[in-house]
Amino acid sequence: SLYRMSIIFTSIVISEGLIAVSSPIRPPTIISLNAASNSNDVIRDWEDGVDKRSEINLRLVNALVEPETPLSQVFLVGKSEISTPSRNEKIQCLALSKTATNYNNKFLDESPVPCLMIPVSPRSIKLLSFVVQNKSLSKSVLLTLNPLLINRDGALFDNIPWSTWTVDPQLRNRDYSNKPIDPLFHLGKRDAFARFGGKDWKGRSVSIGNLALRLKYLIEQDEEPTANDIVLAKRILAIQIKEMQDELAEIEYELAVARNNHPTDVANWEQKKQECLEGMQTMEEKLRKMMVPSASSPSKKFISMFESILNQIANYTTRDGENAAPYRGAMGYAPMLDKEDDIDAGVMPFVSPFGLMREILKDQCKAEVIGAILENTSILKDNTLTLGGAIILRRIPAEKKVTISNLGDLPYTDENEDYGNEGIKGGQIIIVECDVDEAIGMASTYGVPLQVENEIWETASFPAKPIVDDRTNDVTSGVYDVLCQWEPEKELSMLIEGESSISPRNTGNNMSTLRIPKSSSSLYDSMFETSDMETSSGSSSLFPTDNPIQSLEEYDGLDISQKAQILLSLSNFNGKLPRPRVIRNDKKRNSSTDKDGSTMDALDELLIPRIDESVRSQFLIRDAEYRKDDK
Numbered sequence: 191s192l193y194r195m196s197i198i199f200t201s202i203v204i205s206e207g208l209i210a211v212s213s214p215i216r217p218p219t220i221i222s223l224n225a226a227s228n229s230n231d232v233i234r235d236w237e238d239g240v241d242k243r244s245e246i247n248l249r250l251v252n253a254l255v256e257p258e259t260p261l262s263q264v265f266l267v268g269k270s271e272i273s274t275p276s277r278n279e280k281i282q283c284l285a286l287s288k289t290a291t292n293y294n295n296k297f298l299d300e301s302p303v304p305c306l307m308i309p310v311s312p313r314s315i316k317l318l319s320f321v322v323q324n325k326s327l328s329k330s331v332l333l334t335l336n337p338l339l340i341n342r343d344g345a346l347f348d349n350i351p352w353s354t355w356t357v358d359p360q361l362r363n364r365d366y367s368n369k370p371i372d373p374l375f376h377l378g379k380r381d382a383f384a385r386f387g388g389k390d391w392k393g394r395s396v397s398i399g400n401l402a403l404r405l406k407y408l409i410e411q412d413e414e415p416t417a418n419d420i421v422l423a424k425r426i427l428a429i430q431i432k433e434m435q436d437e438l439a440e441i442e443y444e445l446a447v448a449r450n451n452h453p454t455d456v457a458n459w460e461q462k463k464q465e466c467l468e469g470m471q472t473m474e475e476k477l478r479k480m481m482v483p484s485a486s487s488p489s490k491k492f493i494s495m496f497e498s499i500l501n502q503i504a505n506y507t508t509r510d511g512e513n514a515a516p517y518r519g520a521m522g523y524a525p526m527l528d529k530e531d532d533i534d535a536g537v538m539p540f541v542s543p544f545g546l547m548r549e550i551l552k553d554q555c556k557a558e559v560i561g562a563i564l565e566n567t568s569i570l571k572d573n574t575l576t577l578g579g580a581i582i583l584r585r586i587p588a589e590k591k592v593t594i595s596n597l598g599d600l601p602y603t604d605e606n607e608d609y610g611n612e613g614i615k616g617g618q619i620i621i622v623e624c625d626v627d628e629a630i631g632m633a634s635t636y637g638v639p640l641q642v643e644n645e646i647w648e649t650a651s652f653p654a655k656p657i658v659d660d661r662t663n664d665v666t667s668g669v670y671d672v673l674c675q676w677e678p679e680k681e682l683s684m685l686i687e688g689e690s691s692i693s694p695r696n697t698g699n700n701m702s703t704l705r706i707p708k709s710s711s712s713l714y715d716s717m718f719e720t721s722d723m724e725t726s727s728g729s730s731s732l733f734p735t736d737n738p739i740q741s742l743e744e745y746d747g748l749d750i751s752q753k754a755q756i757l758l759s760l761s762n763f764n765g766k767l768p769r770p771r772v773i774r775n776d777k778k779r780n781s782s783t784d785k786d787g788s789t790m791d792a793l794d795e796l797l798i799p800r801i802d803e804s805v806r807s808q809f810l811i812r813d814a815e816y817r818k819d820d821k
Contacts, residue, residue, distance in 0.1 A: 244638075244639075247560040247561055247582075247638065248561065248639065250560065250561070250582070250584075250619060251560065251561035251563070251582050251641070254582060254619055254621060255563055255565075255580075255582075255621065255771065256771075256774075256775070257563075257565075257643050258643065258645065259643045259644045259645040260643070260644050261563065261641040261642065261643060261644070262288060262641060262642060262643075262644050262647055263288070263639045263640065263641055264286045264287065264288055264306065264564070264640055264641070264642050264647070265286065265287055265288070265289065265290040265640070266284060266285070266286055266318065266322070266630050266634070266640075266673075267285050267286065267287045267289075267290075267305070267656075267674065267676070268284075268285040268656060268673050268674035268675060268676045269282060269283065269284055269285060269315055269673045269674075269675060269676065270282075270283045270284075270285050270307050270654065270675065270676040270677060270678070271283065272307055272309070272678070272682050272683065272684045272702065273681075273682075273683050273684070274683065274684055274685070274686070274706065275683050275685070281309050281684065281706065282309070282310060282311070282312055282314075282315055283307040283308055283309050283310065283684075284307070284308045284310050284314070284315070284318070284626065284627065284630070285305045285306070285307060285654060285676040286305060286306040286308065286564075286640075286642075287303055287304065287305050287306075288304070288647075289303065301655065302653035302654055302655045302679045303653065303654065303655070304647075304651040304652065304653060304654075305651060305652065305653070305654040305676065306564075306577075306642070306646075306647065306650055306651050306704070307652075307654065307676075307678065307682070307684075307702065307704065308564075308577050308626050308704065309684060309704070309706045309707075310625075310626060310627050313338045314338075314625070314626075314627035315670075315673065316335075316338065316670070317335065317338045317339065317542065317543070317627060317631065318627055318630060318631060318673070319669045319670055319672055319673055320335060320541065320542045320669060321541070321542045321544060321630075321631050321634050321635070322634075322672045322673060323541070323669050323672045324541050325541055326538035326539070326540070326541055327538060327540060327541060327542070328538055329388065329391060329394070329536075329538075332540055332542075332543065332546065333387070333388050335542065335543050336386040336387070336543045336546070337386075338543065339386075339543040339544070339547065339628070339631075340383065340386050340543075342625065344765065344766050345624055345625050345628060346547075346581070346622065346624035346625065346628040346632070347379075347382070347383075349622050349623050349624060350379075350382075350551070350555070350583070350622055351555075351620065351622075352376070352378035352379035352382060352554075352555070353373035353374075353376040353378055353379065354373065354611060354613075354614060355378070355555040355556070355557060355585070355611060355614060356376065356377075356378030356381070356517075356554050356555055356611070357516050357517060357554065357555070357556055357609035357610060357611065358516070358609065358610030358611060359516050359609055359610050360516070360610070361610050362522065363375075363376050363610070370612055377520075377521045377522070378554065378555075380521065381517075381519045381520055381521055381554065382519070382550050382554060384519050384521070385518060385519040385546070385550050385554075386543070386546065386550075389518075389519045390515075390518040390519040390525060390526055391536055392518075392528060392532040392533070392535050392536030392539065393528055393532050393533035393534070393535065393536030393537070394536055395525050395526075395528060397507060397524075397525040398426060398429055398430050398433065398503060398504075398507055399503065399504040399505075399506075399507035399508065399524070399525065399527050400504070400525060400527060400528050401426050402423075402426050402500040402501075402503040402504045403500065403501075403504045403527055403528060404528070404533065405419060405422055405423060405426070405500055406497055406500040406501065406504075407530045407533065409493070409496065409497065409500075410497070415493065415496055420480065420496070423480060423496065423499065423500060424477065424480055426500075426503060427473060427476065427477045427480070427499070427503065428477065430473055430503050430506070430507075431470060431473050431474060431477065434466060434469060434470040434473065435470065437466055438463065438466045438467065438470065441459060441462050441463045441466055442463065444459050445459040445460060445463060469506065472502075473503075473506075476499045476502070479495070480496070480499065504527055507524050507525070507527075508523075508524040508527065509524070514526075514527075516609075517553040517554040518553055518554075519554075520554075542631065542635070543631075544631040544632055544634070544635040545635055547632070547635075548632075548635050548636065551583075552586070555585075556585060556586045556588075556609055557583050557584060557585055557586060558583070558584055558586055558636070559581050559582065559583060559584075559632050559633075559635075559636045559638060560582050560583075560584045560619070560636075560638060561581070561582040561633075561638050561639065561641070562579065562580070562581045562582070562629040562630070562632055562633035562638060562639070562640045562641070563579070563580050563581075563582075563629065563640070563641050563642065564577050564578070564579055564580075564626060564629060564640070564641070564642040564646070565577070565578060565579075565580060565642075565643065565646075565769065565770075565771055566578075566643075566646060566769070566770055567707060567767075567769045567770075568705065568707070568767075568770075569750050569751060569754045569767055569768070569769075569770055569773065569793070570751050570754055570755065571751040575646065575649065575650055575703050575704055575705060576704065576705045576706070576707040577626055577642075577646070577650075577704060577707075578623065578624070578625065578626060578707070578769065579623070579624045579625055579626045579627070579628055579629025579630070580621050580622065580623050580624060580629060581621075581622050581624060581628075581629055581632050581633075582619060582620075582621060582622075583619065583620050583621075583622050584617065584618070584619045585614060585615065585616055585617060585618045585619075586616065587603045587604060587605045587607070587616025587617055588603070588604045588605075588607035588609070588616060589601060589602075589603060589604075590602055590603075590604050590607070603616065604616065605617050623769065649703050650702070650703040650704045652678060652679070652680075652682070652702070653678070653679040653680075654676045654677060654678045654679060655676065655677065655679065656674050656675070656676050657674070657675040657676065657677055682702050683702065684702045684704065684705065684706060685702075685705050685706070686705060686706045737801075737802050738756050738759070738760075738801070739756070739801045739802060739805055740802065740805070741805060742805055742808040742809060742812075744805075745801070745805060745809065750773060750793060753793050753794075753797055754767050754793065756797065757793070757796055757797050757800070760800050762800060763796070763800060765796070767793070767796075768791075768792035768793055768796070772791075772792045773791050773792055773793055776790075776791035776792055777791060789812070789813050789816050789817075790813060794809075798810070
């Protein structure tokens with residue numbers, strides 16, 4: 191029935207029990223959803239007409255993440271500072287609590303409450319301060335903040351699947367045999383980067399088509415064109431004719447080349463030349479007709495002709511829709527034409543870069559965030575606990591209409607519409623790894639819960655209390671004062687990931703269970719300078735001489751933590767380690783009865799290419815035999 195067709199979550203994710211996981215280590219992979227009964231319950235709830243969107247999203251997040259302990263919602267309540275003995279300085283932290291607070295009011299109760307103190311960089315504090323302030327920003331201010339979000343290695347912007355989720359309705363990312371081209375040659379990530387640089391801003395484009403449309407909208411508001419409007423329209427027409435003359439010159443050049451080298455293409459270029467000539471003659475005729483009426487008020491016929499000319503100019507820039515951009519900032523397409531509402535919407539549309547990210551994800555990737563989590567990112571020994579973020583991204587199913595006699599147009603949801611992205615269907619869900627502040631910012635922007643495992647909360651939280659400051663309630667306070675300052679009930683210190691807690695310099699203070707991530711070079715550059723954190727060696731990243739593993743038996747005897755320590759010690763590795771969740775899911779996959787998969791997990795995929803060639807060959811041969819790969 192049509193009502194059943196409108197069910198949003200009857201997608202590949204639920205109907206087949208499949209979900210995708212995206213990580214910075216490798217492309218998204220499909221894993222089995224072990225809660226098929228829960229998926230049926232989701233469909234049943236939606237069919238019953240019960241508004242359980244938030245509850246459904248939470249259940250999908252739990253089924254996808256598969257946490258070892260239940261998840262609890264946490265809230266950003268402020269910031270703090272904690273000392274680091276190894277650096278003899280204090281680092282900034284975000285304070286998270288299970289109780290939401292009002293940022294702009296003083297705390298009535300100053301008694302300590304359990305909090306998570308998560309180390310972040312100063313720019314993360316700056317970015318989240320604008321999120322909490324929740325005030326619209328001008329384009330000039332926003333452009334100065336955008337680099338704080340996108341200029342990070344291996345974080346949110348890098349991990350979003352731009353190459354596979356960027357819509358491609360004209361299939362321009364296919365070769366002549368209709369096969370997808372290499373993702374390295376896709377322009378989705380470049381388009382998104384250009385949008386963060388201010389490209390194709392709503393209501394600000396100076397393209398010929400948008401100038402014509404803005405003039406048309408002004409005339410419709412004033413009900414008749416003024417002399418200045420007509421002069422501007424003439425100028426727009428003249429520029430359009432000049433561009434068509436340049437296009438004609440380029441076509442004539444290609445025609446001459448075809449006559450000498452490719453005779454079979456001559457007819458095609460001659461047809462393009464004729465079409466360009468006809469279009470240019472039409473524009474020149476309209477330019478001659480456009481004149482200021484002798485009467486004091488232009489006639490309705492003249493106004494109609496005037497608006498028609500402006501519409502034709504705008505449509506010609508997109509070749510009557512043939513070269514219309516599928517989303518703003520799309521490279522290789524005509525600039526997107528603004529609607530009348532876009533002019534006002536482009537004045538101060540966002541409160542932070544996360545708002546622009548939300549618009550880009552919706553327009554360019556047809557995606558939305560349905561959840562955000564904080565998870566452990568460390569796989570080292572001695573119960574090391576470091577936190578990173580992750581968002582759950584969902585593909586928005588296409589909304590369409592079907593016309594039925596006596597009923598008119600009825601809307602329905604088409605989950606099979608892939609927008610030119612092969613294998614990406616409506617409702618598909620993936621995990622996108624990011625930094626802690628990015629998960630907090632996206633959760634706040636989308637209004638979805640920010641969750642953390644109960645085990646992490648019970649292990650790493652400790653009492654803290656807010657410091658009452660008059661600036662937090664002062665109308666003259668700046669954006670950096672919107673986050674309340676918190677202090678631990680007892681003096682605490684925080685170690686760097688992998689640093690021993692029994693070092694003599696680490697005595698005297700209580701040690702936080704959380705550690706500063708050593709592998710997160712994008713956020714903690716100032717904390718991991720090579721002078722203190724790295725030992726000098728004769729090896730280099732270009733010509734490494736490290737050879738820590740001598741045999742396959744020795745490699746098989748290593749546990750996850752030992753492999754991670756070896757990988758961090760190699761001179762030609764400076765990336766991020768895979769998260770425990772990723773390795774845990776790989777182990778489940780490899781222990782299943784299905785022998786088509788690989789025996790390698792995400793950590794093996796990083797370490798195997800960097801070990802001795804003889805050991806690597808033995809491992810790969812054994813893996814191929816396991817997969818029954820004769821090639």
